Amino acid sequence: MKYRVRHLTEYKYGSAVTLCYNMAHLLPRDTLNQICVNRRLHVTPTPIYQTESEDYFGNPTYYFSIQEPHKKLIIDMECVYDITPLERSQQLFLGSVTCGELRQLLAAAETPELRMTKEYLMDSPLIHRSSDLADYAAQTFDDTVPVLQAALDFTQKIFNEFTFDPTATSVSTPVEQVLLEKRGVCQDFAHLAIACIRSVGLPARYVSGYLETLPPPGQEKLVGADASHAWFAIYIPDMGWVEFDPTNNLMPSDQHIVTAWGRDYSDVTPLQGVIFDGGESQTIKVSVDVQRC
Template sequence: MRYRVRHLTEYVYGAPVTLCYNMAHLLPRDTGNQTCLSRRLHVTPMPIYQTEGTDYFGNPTYYFSIQEPHKKLTIDVECLYEVTPLELANQLTLGSITCGELRQLLTDAGTPELRMVKEYLLNSPLIPRTAELAAFAQDTFADHVPVLQAALDFTHKIFNEFTFDPTATSVSTPVDQVLKEKRGVCQDFAHLAIACIRSVGLPARYISGYLETLPPPGQEKLVGADASHAWFAIYIPEMGWVEFDPTNDLMPSDQHIVTAWGRDYSDVTPLQGVIFDGGDSQNIKVSVDVQRC
């Protein structure tokens, strides 16, 4: 399957910004079933300095600096992807290791790979481990349950017990509030799943990207109506990192497009940086289009 993804971000400031330094996680990342065939990135005003790099987690990064006064900043990224469907049926037959066995493997951590995986057991800036979170997940991730089955069941649990509500949270809403109110968006559900999984001693990471959405039957797809998406992955030794989408109660295959992964959203924020001046207010508008080619 081929997808063309356009991600347009516009900032409008209350007063001119005289200087800005930024880092973006908007460039494509290749994965085991995803390849970027082409890409285009355009920033307005023209940066005086720009360079690409790779962050600690292997995600492509784009750094740029603008040193002329501007009241509007536009970052326009367009990429063409080739996405190969994952063999989910084969994955379901591979996941035999139990939660208890994985916890013991991580305690021993006898290989470099397992030692690196242990990083995803720790607290991260937006995801703490707590007894309350562990209590919510401990029955699902009991020692005798295969990790893959537990992750599937927990994805289903979040989907059934939580309500998608874009007005209930913000990017900084803590996971304990999401657990209490049982409302949120894809970022909240991914953070909650990761927080619970880590709280029961298993490794999980945050994934940011895009999801192909389809209009209701008989209606045309609106330009700019798509959005960024978030889901999570859990580590299973014989399988590697296996992905789950609790917002949609499924295992991603060929409709999810990965941009970046890390410990939580703070590691893969689409744009972060420093501005000088700009007044007391700023408005941001994000438009995303995911189209099959």
């Protein structure tokens, strides 16, 4: 399956920005079942300096600086992806390592892979472990339950018990508040799952990207109606990092497009940087289109 993704971001400032430095997590990342076959990224005004690199987690990054006064900044990214559906053996579902066995493996950490995985057991800027979070997940991730089955059950638990509400939270809403109010968006549900899983001593990471959405039957798809999406992955020996989408109660396959992964949203923010001047107010408009091609 091939997808064309266009992510258009537009900032408007109350007064002219005289200088800005930015880092973007917008460029495509290749994965086991996803390859970028074509891409373009255009910034207006034209940057005086720009370069591509990789961050600590191996995500492609794009750095740029603009040194001319501007009241509008536009970042226009378009990529074409070739995605192959993931094949999952029923034997893996039935015979995966249990939560207790994984905790023991992590405690010993006898391989470089396990030692690196332990990084995703710890707190991160937007995710902090707690006893309340551990209590919410403890029964699901009991020592005797296979990790894969537990992750599937917990994905369904969040889907069933939480309400999707884009007005309930912001980027800075604490996970404990999401747990209490049981409302939020995909980022909140991903953060909640990760926080709970880490609180019971298992490794989980944040995944950002896009999700193909389809219009109601008989209606045309609106331009710009798609959005960035977020989900989580849990580490399972012999399977690697396995992804789960609690917002939609499924395991991502060929309709989820990965941009980046890290400890939480703060590691993979689409655009972050520093501006000089610009006034006291600014607005941002984001338009995302995901189309089959």
